[in-house]
Amino acid sequence: MKLNTPRIRANFDLCTGCDICRLECSLHKQGGYNPRRALLRLESKNQGLTVFPVVCHQCDNAYCLQVCPHGAIERDSTLGIPLIDKNKCRNCGLCISYCPLQVITTGNEGQAIKCDLCGGEPRCVEACPVGALTLVQEVNLNE
Amino acid sequence: MNNCRWGKVLIADLTNQKFDEQDVPSDVQEKYIGGKGLASWYLYHLTGEKVDPLGSKTPLIFAAGPLTGTMAPAMRGVAVSASPLTGGFVDSYFGGNFAQEIKYCGYDAIIFTGQSESPVCLVVEDNEIKFMPADNYMGLDTFETNHRLKEDLGDDTYRVACIGPAGEKEVPFALVSCEYNRHAGRGGIGAVMGSKNLKAVALKGNELLAVENQHLFDQYVNQARQELADSEAVQELTSCGTAATLYFSNESGLLPVYNYQRGTFNPETLAHEAQSQEIWLRDAACHSCPIRCSKVGVIRRGKRRGTVSDIVEYETAALMGTNLGIQDIREVAYLLYKCDALGLDGMSGGSVIGFAMDCFANGILDPVDCDGLEVKFGSSQNVPEVLEQIAYRRGYLGELLSKGVAGAAQSLGNEAQEYALHVKGMEIPAFSPRGAPGMALAYLTADRGACHQRAFPIAYEVGGEPFEGEYLERLAIRGKARAVVKDQNYIAATDTLVKCDFGSFGISGDTYRKLYETATGDKLDEERLLRTGERIWNLTRLFNIRQGIISRETERLPRRLYSPLPDGPAAGHSFSREDEEIMLDEYYQVRGWNAEGVPTSEKLSQLEINLERRW
Numbered sequence: 065m066k067l068n069t070p071r072i073r074a075n076f077d078l079c080t081g082c083d084i085c086r087l088e089c090s091l092h093k094q095g096g097y098n099p100r101r102a103l104l105r106l107e108s109k110n111q112g113l114t115v116f117p118v119v120c121h122q123c124d125n126a127y128c129l130q131v132c133p134h135g136a137i138e139r140d141s142t143l144g145i146p147l148i149d150k151n152k153c154r155n156c157g158l159c160i161s162y163c164p165l166q167v168i169t170t171g172n173e174g175q176a177i178k179c180d181l182c183g184g185e186p187r188c189v190e191a192c193p194v195g196a197l198t199l200v201q202e203v204n205l206n207e
Numbered sequence: 208m209n210n211c212r213w214g215k216v217l218i219a220d221l222t223n224q225k226f227d228e229q230d231v232p233s234d235v236q237e238k239y240i241g242g243k244g245l246a247s248w249y250l251y252h253l254t255g256e257k258v259d260p261l262g263s264k265t266p267l268i269f270a271a272g273p274l275t276g277t278m279a280p281a282m283r284g285v286a287v288s289a290s291p292l293t294g295g296f297v298d299s300y301f302g303g304n305f306a307q308e309i310k311y312c313g314y315d316a317i318i319f320t321g322q323s324e325s326p327v328c329l330v331v332e333d334n335e336i337k338f339m340p341a342d343n344y345m346g347l348d349t350f351e352t353n354h355r356l357k358e359d360l361g362d363d364t365y366r367v368a369c370i371g372p373a374g375e376k377e378v379p380f381a382l383v384s385c386e387y388n389r390h391a392g393r394g395g396i397g398a399v400m401g402s403k404n405l406k407a408v409a410l411k412g413n414e415l416l417a418v419e420n421q422h423l424f425d426q427y428v429n430q431a432r433q434e435l436a437d438s439e440a441v442q443e444l445t446s447c448g449t450a451a452t453l454y455f456s457n458e459s460g461l462l463p464v465y466n467y468q469r470g471t472f473n474p475e476t477l478a479h480e481a482q483s484q485e486i487w488l489r490d491a492a493c494h495s496c497p498i499r500c501s502k503v504g505v506i507r508r509g510k511r512r513g514t515v516s517d518i519v520e521y522e523t524a525a526l527m528g529t530n531l532g533i534q535d536i537r538e539v540a541y542l543l544y545k546c547d548a549l550g551l552d553g554m555s556g557g558s559v560i561g562f563a564m565d566c567f568a569n570g571i572l573d574p575v576d577c578d579g580l581e582v583k584f585g586s587s588q589n590v591p592e593v594l595e596q597i598a599y600r601r602g603y604l605g606e607l608l609s610k611g612v613a614g615a616a617q618s619l620g621n622e623a624q625e626y627a628l629h630v631k632g633m634e635i636p637a638f639s640p641r642g643a644p645g646m647a648l649a650y651l652t653a654d655r656g657a658c659h660q661r662a663f664p665i666a667y668e669v670g671g672e673p674f675e676g677e678y679l680e681r682l683a684i685r686g687k688a689r690a691v692v693k694d695q696n697y698i699a700a701t702d703t704l705v706k707c708d709f710g711s712f713g714i715s716g717d718t719y720r721k722l723y724e725t726a727t728g729d730k731l732d733e734e735r736l737l738r739t740g741e742r743i744w745n746l747t748r749l750f751n752i753r754q755g756i757i758s759r760e761t762e763r764l765p766r767r768l769y770s771p772l773p774d775g776p777a778a779g780h781s782f783s784r785e786d787e788e789i790m791l792d793e794y795y796q797v798r799g800w801n802a803e804g805v806p807t808s809e810k811l812s813q814l815e816i817n818l819e820r821r822w
Contacts, residue, residue, distance in 0.1 A: 080499040082492035083304070087278050096415025097211070097277050098311050100364065111350060111387045111515045112491060112503050193432075193497040194490070 066204040069124065069144045072104075072179070072186055074117040078196040081106055081115040085188035085197055092187050093177060103179040104167055104188060117196060119188075120167045120179035122146065128159035128168060128178065143184060150175050210727045211416045212241065212273045216249070217314045217336070219329055221403050222263060222321030226336050231315065238815065240703035240731075241315060242272035243298050244743045246287035249318060250296070251750050252821045258754070260289035260395070261377055261402035267319040269309060269368070269408070272705030276310035276416050278428050279722045280435060281496045281710025284309065285702065286391040288399045291379035292555070292611050293632040293656040295751040299396050302493035302707060303389030308366035311412030323404040328356060332411045341406035346372060348548040349384035356407055369407035370397045371550025373598035377401045378609045380555035380634070384547065388501065388517035389493065392552045394633065394655050419728035427721045431714045432497055438713035444500040445490075447479035449521035454478060456525065459669045460775020461639050463530040465584050466561035467628050467767055470639050470775040472529040477519070481536045486516050493707070500709055511541040519543060522659075525637035526557030531564060532585040545591050549598035555611060558634035559597065560590055562612045563604070565626035571619055577604040628765045630657035631756055641768055642777025643668045645679065645687035648790045651762045652691065654747040660708055662694035682777065684786045688794040700740025742814045745806045749818070757804055762791055
């Protein structure tokens with residue numbers, strides 16, 4: 065039995081759109097409050113009838129990792145997720161352009177930043193008042 | 208480090224299509240804190256003399272509070288201007304995310320002055336500020352305007368405030384839609400926007416807000432959340448929004464029914480159970496709010512199916528429901544959807560339709576003059592068409608009702624006054640004051656005309672809450688002024704933070720102060736907070752006096768309330784002119800105002816209100 069990479073799962077059916085997850089994220093990753101600067105997005109559709117949280121998928125086939133020309137994105141050895149080495153990042157923005165979910169953003173010094181699951185205890189998951197975000201590790205039944 | 212405010216406002220001059228950034232004077236920040244206080248100060252000082260609310264000299268101010276945009280729960284924004292409905296001061300509050308974006312753009316407020324020659328939108332993206340032609344959006348409803356504007360900007364994450372056709376036509380109870388079901392609803396701010404040829408404002412800001420002491424701020428955020436979780440009133444809002452209040456008002460005989468003829472109406476088909484069954488699908492929340500009192504859904508059966516609707520709030524469920532005798536929640540939700548789309552305040556809208564129904568029933572309006580568009584109590588037939596006519600100011604009936612109940616009654620003559628439920632031109636909210644005299648006093652003296660959100664003495668008179676340790680006798684005329692004044696000062700004080708009223712059901716004054724102190728580093732003791740509230744209340748009073756809307760003749764209850772209430776626990780109760788005089792005398796005295804309701808010079812100097820012109 066194999067365990068997949070840990071991921072944040074968005075239970076969109078529970079999301080109220082309160083943005084507490086993004087405030088928590090921007091505070092801890094960017095140093096202040098602004099949902100626009102967070103590493104996850106909320107997509108509102110049909111006059112607010114639905115709100116979909118869009119979180120980093122921690123892709124197995126990570127576009128960000130593949131497009132980085134400076135080798136700044138590598139798979140981390142403990143969690144197995146793609147991480148950006150800020151010392152190697154040259155602010156070229158390619159990972160931001162090609163992230164299929166548009167959840168990589170720019171940090172205060174122009175560098176790219178992406179969700180690192182806060183080292184395994186994601187703040188957004190902890191902050192959500194309704195359990196719309198959960199940290200999951202799926203059992204891969206195919207292997 | 209910005210301590211979560213910028214001390215800076217953006218002044219957008221529509222006449223000359225120019226922008227200016229101004230620092231908020233430090234003494235003004237000290238005395239008026241932010242939000243309602245700051246905006247009231249700018250309104251008073253930018254005008255300097257009596258203004259026509261729809262004229263070029265009237266500023267329109269969108270202000271955020273110092274805590275708006277941070278993690279502090281349930282903070283909002285306020286739009287302040289002169290009201291075309293009352294002629295006086297108006298402050299209209301909105302939730303959602305628009306006010307937060309003002310802060311993320313680097314401002315505490317955006318102030319519009321002048322009037323544009325042609326229709327425009329203001330678009331702000333960080334430091335890039337521009338006016339964009341809005342000709343393509345004219346005539347579009349609020350939903351379509353929002354959608355098309357974002358599409359043209361190529362980014363649906365802009366936060367947009369816009370007006371509908373009613374605002375363009377300067378209907379004096381036109382609202383500003385702040386995405387999607389959050390409105391600066393009351394008092395006609397939408398008409399002020401329309402008079403300025405300002406169709407929409409789109410904001411996108413990347414600035415970060417930091418607080419002075421993160422560790423302590425986090426503690427008080429948790430404290431505030433705990434207070435919300437512990438409050439029974441808030442728990443009810445989380446599960447059913449304000450819709451359950453219909454039961455309270457029905458049992459207390461305070462519901463508006465058949466244009467305030469009666470005070471009771473079985474609310475079963477309109478309240479939360481019915482709404483949940485027919486409409487609701489999910490809880491929705493404003494920025495950083497754990498309460499999530501909104502319930503968004505869709506009407507799934509019947510002729511209105513497919514209409515996306517937010518919760519039908521108590522106020523609108525009553526004014527567009529029980530007040531018109533309409534029992535089908537789907538019809539009420541649809542009528543309010545029409546109001547939102549057309550850009551009409553659903554509260555005033557319901558009251559205006561109730562007025563029309565009464566006028567038809569009593570032969571004051573004749574269907575023959577109104578293209579056959581008769582409206583009758585108990586039915587929604589023709590109401591959508593009449594709302595459209597009002598918003599576009601079409602036809603005899605639309606033109607008439609678009610003036611609001613006070614204006615329409617004036618056009619129709621003395622007999623129609625019986626059916627016009629307003630104070631100073633503002634249609635009265637959905638808590639009938641017969642059976643709650645303190646509430647009548649609150650309506651008589653509220654700064655924006657009849658308003659239930661400036662003081663709510665019903666809590667003491669009917670709700671069983673003690674005032675300063677004592678229970679107030681429900682029907683007593685005397686002894687209510689102190690409660691009204693205290694509520695008004697406290698609410699004005701906490702509206703410097705632009706708090707949500709529902710948040711204040713749980714969050715204590717001490718916690719609001721601590722949130723402010725730890726976020727801004729500015730010391731705010733209870734005395735300063737309450738004095739600020741009183742200062743604001745006196746300043747807006749001075750504005751209203753300058754606008755010429757204050758006199759013993761305008762501080763009067765609608766005539767219908769002089770007849771006895773026929774039903775409910777307070778049956779038989781009515782007001783007399785003498786009751787009003789007693790309450791007003793007592794109120795002016797508690798306020799330290801003279802017998803005409805004018806703040807004395809001693810009061811002004813005691814509150815350090817400086818009226819010297821700054822521009």
